[in-house]
Amino acid sequence: DIQLQQILNNFAYRINGSQARSRGVELSVDTTPFTGARIGMWVAYNDAELTEDLPLPTGGVNTSTVRGLDGDRLPNSSRISGSFSYEQQFRITGGVAAFLGGSLSYRGDRVGSFKPNRVRQNYPGYAQTDVRGGVMYDSWALNMFVNNVTDKRVHLAGGLDSGTLPTVFTDLQPRTFGVSLEKSF
DSSP, X not given: OOEEEEEETTEEEEEEOOOEEEEEEEEEEEEOOSTTEEEEEEEEEEEEEESSOBSXXXXXXXXXXXBBOTTOBOTTOOSEEEEEEEEEEEESSSSEEEEEEEEEEEEOOEEXXXXXXXXXXXXXXXXXXXXXXXXXXXXXXXXEEEESTTOOOOEEEEGGGGSSOTTOEEEOOOOEEEEEEEEOO
C-alpha cells in the first residue's frame, strides 16, 4: 500500500492507501572521451500509478478524505526526466588550470496529491540550464556559477497541495549567480 497524507482540522497524518505500481527504465552514461573532458547523461521513463481505486470502502463506508481511480498517476511522478552535462578542464600555465562546464536537466509534467474531489494540482514540465567555470592553482580554487540561466519560472509545489492557501506556490529558484574561493588542506 502507498502512504498518503491526510489533513483533518489542520492536523496532518499518514494512512495506508490503495495498491500502486511503479515501472520504468533508466539509462545513464558517464564518460571521459578525451583528456580533461567529462560527459554525463541520464534519461528515465517512469510509469507510476494506482492499480486499484483509492480508497477501498470498508463495510460500505468510505471515510477517507482522498479519492483516486485505478490508473491515476501517483503524486509528483514525472513520466520522463533526464540530464546532460559537460565539463572541460584545461591547463593555462604550468600550475594554473581552468574548467568550464554546464548542464541541461529536464523534469516532465507532474500531478499533485490525491484530493477528495479528484481535482489535483498540475505542475508543468520544465528544463533548467546551469553553467559553471573556475580557475585552480595549487590547493586554491575560484569557482563561479550561474544556475537557471534562462530564468525559467515554474511552480514546483503548492497550489491545491498547500492545504488552506491554494494560491501559494514554491517555485524554481530564479537565475542565481555565485562565486566561491576554496582552499584544500
